[in-house]
Amino acid sequence: MNPLFFPEILKKLKRGPQVVLPKDIGVILAYSGVGKNSLVVDAGAGSGWLAISLANIAKRVVSYEWREEFAELAERNAKKAGVEGSLEIKRKNVLEGIDEKEADLVTLDLADSDKAVARAHAALRKGGMVFGYLPHVEQAKRFFDACATAGFSDIQMLEAIHRNYLVREAGVRPENTGLTHTAYLVFGTKK
Amino acid sequence: MNPLFFPEILKKLKRGPQVVLPKDIGVILAYSGVGKNSLVVDAGAGSGWLAISLANIAKRVVSYEWREEFAELAERNAKKAGVEGSLEIKRKNVLEGIDEKEADLVTLDLADSDKAVARAHAALRKGGMVFGYLPHVEQAKRFFDACATAGFSDIQMLEAIHRNYLVREAGVRPENTGLTHTAYLVFGTKK
Amino acid sequence: MNPLFFPEILKKLKRGPQVVLPKDIGVILAYSGVGKNSLVVDAGAGSGWLAISLANIAKRVVSYEWREEFAELAERNAKKAGVEGSLEIKRKNVLEGIDEKEADLVTLDLADSDKAVARAHAALRKGGMVFGYLPHVEQAKRFFDACATAGFSDIQMLEAIHRNYLVREAGVRPENTGLTHTAYLVFGTKK
Amino acid sequence: MNPLFFPEILKKLKRGPQVVLPKDIGVILAYSGVGKNSLVVDAGAGSGWLAISLANIAKRVVSYEWREEFAELAERNAKKAGVEGSLEIKRKNVLEGIDEKEADLVTLDLADSDKAVARAHAALRKGGMVFGYLPHVEQAKRFFDACATAGFSDIQMLEAIHRNYLVREAGVRPENTGLTHTAYLVFGTKK
Numbered sequence: 001m002n003p004l005f006f007p008e009i010l011k012k013l014k015r016g017p018q019v020v021l022p023k024d025i026g027v028i029l030a031y032s033g034v035g036k037n038s039l040v041v042d043a044g045a046g047s048g049w050l051a052i053s054l055a056n057i058a059k060r061v062v063s064y065e066w067r068e069e070f071a072e073l074a075e076r077n078a079k080k081a082g083v084e085g086s087l088e089i090k091r092k093n094v095l096e097g098i099d100e101k102e103a104d105l106v107t108l109d110l111a112d113s114d115k116a117v118a119r120a121h122a123a124l125r126k127g128g129m130v131f132g133y134l135p136h137v138e139q140a141k142r143f144f145d146a147c148a149t150a151g152f153s154d155i156q157m158l159e160a161i162h163r164n165y166l167v168r169e170a171g172v173r174p175e176n177t178g179l180t181h182t183a184y185l186v187f188g189t190k191k
Numbered sequence: 192m193n194p195l196f197f198p199e200i201l202k203k204l205k206r207g208p209q210v211v212l213p214k215d216i217g218v219i220l221a222y223s224g225v226g227k228n229s230l231v232v233d234a235g236a237g238s239g240w241l242a243i244s245l246a247n248i249a250k251r252v253v254s255y256e257w258r259e260e261f262a263e264l265a266e267r268n269a270k271k272a273g274v275e276g277s278l279e280i281k282r283k284n285v286l287e288g289i290d291e292k293e294a295d296l297v298t299l300d301l302a303d304s305d306k307a308v309a310r311a312h313a314a315l316r317k318g319g320m321v322f323g324y325l326p327h328v329e330q331a332k333r334f335f336d337a338c339a340t341a342g343f344s345d346i347q348m349l350e351a352i353h354r355n356y357l358v359r360e361a362g363v364r365p366e367n368t369g370l371t372h373t374a375y376l377v378f379g380t381k382k
Numbered sequence: 383m384n385p386l387f388f389p390e391i392l393k394k395l396k397r398g399p400q401v402v403l404p405k406d407i408g409v410i411l412a413y414s415g416v417g418k419n420s421l422v423v424d425a426g427a428g429s430g431w432l433a434i435s436l437a438n439i440a441k442r443v444v445s446y447e448w449r450e451e452f453a454e455l456a457e458r459n460a461k462k463a464g465v466e467g468s469l470e471i472k473r474k475n476v477l478e479g480i481d482e483k484e485a486d487l488v489t490l491d492l493a494d495s496d497k498a499v500a501r502a503h504a505a506l507r508k509g510g511m512v513f514g515y516l517p518h519v520e521q522a523k524r525f526f527d528a529c530a531t532a533g534f535s536d537i538q539m540l541e542a543i544h545r546n547y548l549v550r551e552a553g554v555r556p557e558n559t560g561l562t563h564t565a566y567l568v569f570g571t572k573k
Numbered sequence: 574m575n576p577l578f579f580p581e582i583l584k585k586l587k588r589g590p591q592v593v594l595p596k597d598i599g600v601i602l603a604y605s606g607v608g609k610n611s612l613v614v615d616a617g618a619g620s621g622w623l624a625i626s627l628a629n630i631a632k633r634v635v636s637y638e639w640r641e642e643f644a645e646l647a648e649r650n651a652k653k654a655g656v657e658g659s660l661e662i663k664r665k666n667v668l669e670g671i672d673e674k675e676a677d678l679v680t681l682d683l684a685d686s687d688k689a690v691a692r693a694h695a696a697l698r699k700g701g702m703v704f705g706y707l708p709h710v711e712q713a714k715r716f717f718d719a720c721a722t723a724g725f726s727d728i729q730m731l732e733a734i735h736r737n738y739l740v741r742e743a744g745v746r747p748e749n750t751g752l753t754h755t756a757y758l759v760f761g762t763k764k
Contacts, residue, residue, distance in 0.1 A: 005347060005378075007224025008318055026217030027353075033198025035247035035274075036227035056226035057248045083226075127199055136744025137363055137519050144358045156196060157356040157363075162218075163753060165348040165375070167335045171709025172328055172348075174754035180736060181747035184356070187196075327553025328710050354562060362518025365563035371545060372556035387729060387760075389606025390700055408599030409735075415580025417629035417656075418609035438608035439630050465608075509581055519745055526740045538578060539738040539745075544600075547730040547757070549717045554710055554730075566738070569578075 004179070009056050010049060013077040019049040020109060020133055024182055027160045028107060031187055032129045034058055038104040041123055043094035043116065048074030048087075050107060050133075055087035058104075063087065064094040098123040109133040114146040117188075121150040124190045132186040140184035152188030159184055195370070200247050201240060204268040210240040211300060211324055211373075218351045218376055219298060223320045225249055229295040232314055234285035234307065239265030239278075241298060241324075246278035249295075254278065255285040289314040300324040305337040308379075312341040315381045323377040331375035343379030350375055386561070391438050392431060395459040401431040402491060402515055406564055409542050410489060413569055414511045416440055420486040423505055425476035425498065430456030430469075432489060432515075437469035440486075445469060446476040480505040491515040496528040499570075503532040506572045514568040522566035534570030541566055582629050583622060586650040592622040593682060593706055597755055600733045601680060604760055605702045607631055611677040614696055616667035616689065621647030621660075623680060623706075628660035631677075636660065637667040671696040682706040687719040690761075694723040697763045705759040713757035725761030732757055 006022060020028075028050070034040060038058040042051045045065035051074060055061040065071040071089045078084045090099075094110070098119045105128060106120035113132045120130040130152060134140040140157050147155045164175045197213060211219075219241070225231060229249040233242045236256035242265060246252040256262040262280045269275045281290075285301070289310045296319060297311035304323045311321040321343060325331040331348055338346045355366045388404060402410075410432070416422060420440040424433045427447035433456060437443040447453040453471045460466045472481075476492070480501045487510060488502035495514045502512040512534060516522040522539050529537045546557045579595060593601075601623070607613060611631040615624045618638035624647060628634040638644040644662045651657045663672075667683070671692045678701060679693035686705045693703040703725060707713040713730050720728045737748045 005222060005345075007222055009224045009226070022221040023218075023351075026219075026221030026351075027214075028217075029220040029248075030213040030217030030244070031196060031198055033200045033244075033247065035200070036250075053221070053224075056224065057220075059227075136746045138744040140356075141358060141363055154196075155358075157358055159354045159356075160214075160217075161352040161354065163350045163352065165331075165350075167332060167346075167348055171711040172332055173709045173757075176752065176754050177750065178753040179749065180751040180753065181749050327555045329553040362520040364518045364566075367561065367563050368559065369562040370558065371560040371562065372558050375555075387604060387727075389604055391606045391608070404603040405600075405733075408601075408603030408733075409596075410599075411602040411630075412595040412599030412626070413578060413580055415582045415626075415629065417582070418632075435603070435606075438606065439602075441609075522738075523740060523745055536578075537740075539740055541736045541738075542596075542599075543734040543736065545732045545734065547713075547732075549714060549728075549730055554714055 009052065009081045009083070012080055013047070013049065013052070014073060015047050015049060019047055021182055023160055023162050024133065024185060025050060025053045027185055028131055029057065032105045032131065034105050039100065039102065041098055041100050041103045041106045043108055044070070044110055045074040045089055046070055046109065048077040048089070050109065051087055052078055052081045052083050054107070055083040056081070058086065061087045062090055062100055064090050064092050066091060066093040094119065104128050105131065107131045107133070114139070114142040117143065117146040118150045121152065121190055126190055128190050130188045133183045134186060135183045137184065140186055143186045147186065147188035151190070153191040155186065155188040157184055157186045200243065200272045200274070203271055204238070204240065204243070205264060206238050206240060210238055214351055214353050215324065215373055215376060216241060216244045219322050220248065222378055223296045223322065225296050230291065230293065232289055232291050232294045232297045234299055235261070235301055236265040236280055237261055237300065239268040239280070241300065242278055243269055243272045243274050245298070246274040247272070249277065252278045253281055253291055255281050255283050257282060257284040285310065295319050296322065298322045305330070305333040308334065308337040309341045312343065312381055317381055319381050321379045324374045325377060326374045328375065331377055334377045338377065338379035342381070344382040346377065346379040348375055348377045391434065391463045391465070394462055395429070395431065395434070396455060397429050397431060401429055403564055405542055405544050406515065406567060407432060407435045409567055410513055411439065414487045414513065416487050421482065421484065423480055423482050423485045423488045425490055426452070426492055427456040427471055428452055428491065430459040430471070432491065433469055434460055434463045434465050436489070437465040438463070440468065443469045444472055444482055446472050446474050448473060448475040476501065486510050487513065489513045489515070496521070496524040499525065499528040500532045503534065503572055508572055510572050512570045515565045516568060517565045519566065522568055525568045529568065529570035533572070535573040537568065537570040539566055539568045582625065582654045582656070585653055586620070586622065586625070587646060588620050588622060592620055594755055596733055596735050597706065597758060598623060598626045600758055601704050602630065605678045605704065607678050612673065612675065614671055614673050614676045614679045616681055617643070617683055618647040618662055619643055619682065621650040621662070623682065624660055625651055625654045625656050627680070628656040629654070631659065634660045635663055635673055637663050637665050639664060639666040667692065677701050678704065680704045687712070687715040690716065690719040691723045694725065694763055699763055701763050703761045706756045707759060708756045710757065713759055716759045720759065720761035724763070726764040728759065728761040730757055730759045
């Protein structure tokens with residue numbers, strides 16, 4: 001199987017088993033339209049890959065992480081990636097409340113992300129988006145339903161599948177084996 | 192079929208039949224690691240969707256477009272999207288040369304993108320990336336080979352496939368019909 | 383979008399909106415290993431496409447259909463396809479019992495296929511397989527669980543996705559749009 | 574990664590590295606409409622998996638194999654599978670000619686399958702189909718073009734992709750890694 005591809009900013013970072021991969025980070029970036037003027041709230045930081053990718057682009061990213069071990073790993077990774085000026089790791093459980101207001105995007109990658117959806121709605125500006133990263137169908141359905149309950153519009157659930165190709169003298173063909181699933185991606189817009 | 196999803200910045204823009212869609216824009220953003228300090232060269236502008244998505248993030252984007260009609264459309268779209276401060280539409284055929292130096296990313300979406308690969312290499316900084324958007328396998332193969340000839344490393348070809356889900360009382364399932372192909376995506380890194 | 387492909391035996395048949403397509407029929411044939419000596423039980427017949435495809439191969443197929451309208455349609459289609467000698471349409475609700483014994487394969491395509499799984503187990507020979515055709519994830523999960531409860535082994539759930547290609551002077555590429563989902567396929571083996 | 578699934582008739586057979594898998598065998602069965610009255614020509618036999626799967630269904634299968642080692646392996650496998658009564662392994666290179674006439678299906682899995690297409694056309698009945706199993710795009714294109722040259726109609730090229738699911742207490746999701754490519758499948762019909 002082909003090694004996974006990582007951009008320069010992520011290449012040297014330490015990672016746990018469950019980082020959000022570039023395949024899915026790309027969907028978050030493109031669907032949210034996050035840009036250099038954006039304020040983003042992220043939870044939980046984990047090893048910080050998604051938060052760092054967002055901080056490489058956005059004006060400011062606040063990433064919630066109540067587990068000290070991960071908070072420190074995320075901060076070390078942010079320094080290595082050179083984005084520590086735009087990224088604050090906040091030692092707090094996002095389920096206890098989001099301090100930021102008028103955020104452009106809230107990204108949620110927790111075991112119980114659906115429980116944070118109402119707080120995400122409160123923290124977002126009109127037109128802002130919530131995103132959930134959900135490995136199982138049942139979680140994705142719960143998150144989708146929580147978005148509807150919290151008042152989000154244009155809620156959608158999707159998967160991003162990448163097919164990598166071998167290009168050689170013998171000819172072109174997709175790799176024989178590869179990554180076939182990471183997570184379902186759910187987006188909602190605050191109208 | 193589900194309507195395609197577009198972020199706020201693209202939603203109101205005019206588009207021709209061949210714009211690069213968010214599905215593929217996301218891969219470019221995530222794989223290149225383009226950020227708020229980046230310099231990006233793009234060609235051709237077309238209706239400007241990719242250039243605008245990049246200008247929403249990067250410090251500066253220069254998009255080559257020698258066809259006056261498209262150059263004007265791209266400029267109008269850039270104003271509507273509010274990114275005209277970061278995006279220059281340059282009336283010039285990229286095959287005649289790239290003026291910029293030390294670019295972080297060069298994105299190519301031309302009928303004969305492979306012919307611009309050597310110029311892209313010259314315009315990039317060390318560690319910078321070239322990207323090609325190529326509808327047919329044969330074009331993608333030619334672009335891939337041109338990257339090797341021009342001295343690029345870590346050349347890779349892939350497709351991004353999105354599966355959209357219906358989430359309803361009756362249950363969860365993928366849409367019955369949908370978008371099944373746009374283009375092959377090829378990336379190379381200047382080492 | 384490309385027209386769907388049908389083999390000679392199915393081409394001239396009438397079809398309702400929900401026939402099992404060759405894409406999925408192929409998985410049933412290959413995974414079950416059904417052959418010219420096989421006894422197959424099918425329910426419900428619907429317009430008979432799956433039953434006819436099986437009867438083209440197996441020694442004998444008994445297809446349950448309690449709705450007279452569909453039973454007649456399936457019989458007419460069987461005659462057109464020339465397989466009426468191997469296919470019996472039985473006017474009976476499969477949930478009320480399966481008369482056959484030592485079947486090699488039981489195929490279920492009902493709104494509540496999970497309720498027929500125990501009866502399928504009783505009708506099968508050792509080594510025989512049950513198959514469920516289930517459009518929604520939740521149905522597929524219920525069917526999967528019902529297979530476990532009924533004592534089936536090697537239970538598996540999968541989807542079959544076909545990508546159709548355009549091959550032209552301009553080059554080779556997948557179709558731009560197409561069929562992206564029909565149903566989840568679940569198989570269990572009686573050990 | 575999930576172990577590949579094989580039906581009873583294939584489970585105990587020896588296999589080389591390049592057998593046609595049930596995923597693709599299913600497409601051949603469903604698209605060709607091969608049945609218990611069919612005559613099938615196959616080449617090359619290899620370890621005999623495709624030929625055996627066809628012989629489990631068809632009245633008669635003749636599989637060409639000029640390499641003695643593989644011819645013997647295919648014959649041993651046919652006996653183990655119990656289909657030796659319907660399957661003849663013919664020691665002959667199919668490129669030197671097909672002896673059978675009025676075949677319903679000719680399946681080709683050779684390094685240079687495109688060179689056998691004209692002979693396949695001659696061996697088929699009107700309405701019969703040729704099938705090619707082609708790992709690389711370029712081979713598939715050559716085979717497709719050879720079908721057009723030989724006078725075949727309704728020529729089509731496709732891939733079959735299976736997604737396997739994990740169904741557990743924690744929830745339902747596709748396997749994280751898996752088989753992502755075997756071969757392009759090309760079919761043509763003699764009109």
